Amino acid sequence: MILRMGTLAMAICSLTSWMILTMSEKCQHKPSLCLECVALSINSQIRDATTDNLSCPECKEQVEYPVVQRFSSKELFSRLRIDRLMSQVNNFVWCPFGCGTGQTHYPGQSLVYCLRDKRSFCSRHLVPWHGDYTCDEYDAMLADPEHFRGNAQREREAQEELEFTRKRKLRLAAERLRHKEAQRKEGEALEHQARLRNEEISAEKEIRRITKRCPSCQAPIQKNGGCDHMSCRHCGSSFSWLNAR
Numbered sequence: 219m220i221l222r223m224g225t226l227a228m229a230i231c232s233l234t235s236w237m238i239l240t241m242s243e244k245c246q247h248k249p250s251l252c253l254e255c256v257a258l259s260i261n262s263q264i265r266d267a268t269t270d271n272l273s274c275p276e277c278k279e280q281v282e283y284p285v286v287q288r289f290s291s292k293e294l295f296s297r298l299r300i301d302r303l304m305s306q307v308n309n310f311v312w313c314p315f316g317c318g319t320g321q322t323h324y325p326g327q328s329l330v331y332c333l334r335d336k337r338s339f340c341s342r343h344l345v346p347w348h349g350d351y352t353c354d355e356y357d358a359m360l361a362d363p364e365h366f367r368g369n370a371q372r373e374r375e376a377q378e379e380l381e382f383t384r385k386r387k388l389r390l391a392a393e394r395l396r397h398k399e400a401q402r403k404e405g406e407a408l409e410h411q412a413r414l415r416n417e418e419i420s421a422e423k424e425i426r427r428i429t430k431r432c433p434s435c436q437a438p439i440q441k442n443g444g445c446d447h448m449s450c451r452h453c454g455s456s457f458s459w460l461n462a463r
Contacts, residue, residue: 244279314344430462
């Protein structure tokens with residue numbers, strides 16, 4: 219439901235009572251929120267905010283302290299006063315995860331560990347801890363996320379390049395060993411074949427030296443004693459050892 223009164227219009231709720239004045243002197247717009255919506259916004263910001271400064275829900279200008287006191291609940295306003303008091307303590311920071319706790323940390327130390335959330339966060343940026351970046355690097359990354367590369371990233375890339383080079387050298391060395399082993403085996407095979415051929419030639423020479431051919435079937439026959447009359451075991455023919463070749 220949209221309610222109108224003069225030049226004011228509100229489409230957030232169905233209440234008829236809304237702000238006549240703006241929430242801050244810096245607001246440049248006409249007020250258009252009902253009192254309940256203003257209170258809801260103030261209380262929600264106190265309950266959920268990770269900053270001490272509350273803002274106008276329409277233009278985000280900082281809300282004046284009396285306005286906060288008027289529209290916030292007593293419990294939340296008391297909490298806001300405690301929060302602001304604690305925020306004035308040197309090196310005190312609230313947990314950005316919304317657990318409602320805070321703690322002091324060492325000066326110059328951005329890494330903070332929340333015991334309730336059991337997570338680490340950056341006290342400078344109030345975000346989960348950016349482990350790969352220093353705070354300055356994180357600022358640079360936010361400024362140019364597309365091209366930024368932090369020291370940790372460069373070191374990781376350099377380490378990856380070294381690891382790639384190491385694995386490549388190992389792969390090339392393994393390939394050289396395999397090639398050398400294949401050449402060795404090929405050489406051994408050639409030597410074995412040559413040795414067998416030499417043995418065959420030597421055997422043939424020895425057979426020709428100690429045997430003669432049967433004149434009928436040409437089978438090699440060795441004489442191991444006795445007379446010169448020979449009988450071939452292959453074909454059964456008889457011949458003289460002196461006449462055989």
